[in-house]
Amino acid sequence: MQIPRGKVAYYGQIAEMLEAPGAARTVGWALASLSPAQARVVPWQRVINKAGRCSIRSLEHSAAEQQALLEEEGVVFNEYGYTDLSVYGWEGLDPDEVQFLLHTVPPPPRA
Template sequence: MGDFSNKVFDTVRHIPRGKVASYGQVGQLIGAPRSARYVGYALRANPEPGADPACIPRHRVVFKDGSLCKGFVFGGPDEQRSMLAAEGVEFEDDGRVNMKACQWDGRMQDAGADVEPTRPPADFDWKAELGE
């Protein structure tokens, strides 16, 4: 895999159980804003999918509105939801992930408490960056 994909995989490995990140968020965290589509392409080629600690949990990456992947990537349209629900992820009535409750804050769990999260600065304008 290339450097971009390896950065995506490394970041996604840090998303904890019960939390999700958006494709755009992963792109921002690796220093490649506006690359959500390419994050998706990288995850489609994920060499180690799964929920085990040694795997790359691509099922924890969702669309910015909490929507799930509709394609075959997870073995069917309901597989991603099943995997997330098994980890305790909350869903809205319309089937989207409750992003307010479940979006990962970017903190690396294996880092010490004093380590700042790998995320954009506090004044970063997500709506402008994502074209909302």
């Protein structure tokens, strides 16, 4: 299961779904540490900050690149770089779906 094209989630939302409230930075670090092969599989660009803005800090990718990728998917940003989470925000998974994924889906390849 992935965040659908044209939708975004925020770091803290992912942490809360994983039953790790307060671990938003850990989610960011995990995304920033994706290998190039993993970054082609994991839709890292769909995770933004809670304010609705791209704020990635990575050697491989910039916030401008992240916003451009999201705009290609149909996410609209205002002139200040914010998107409306009430329109483009992903509702997330229910707890049963999260537990299923945590226990059955292997991690992406590390190459």
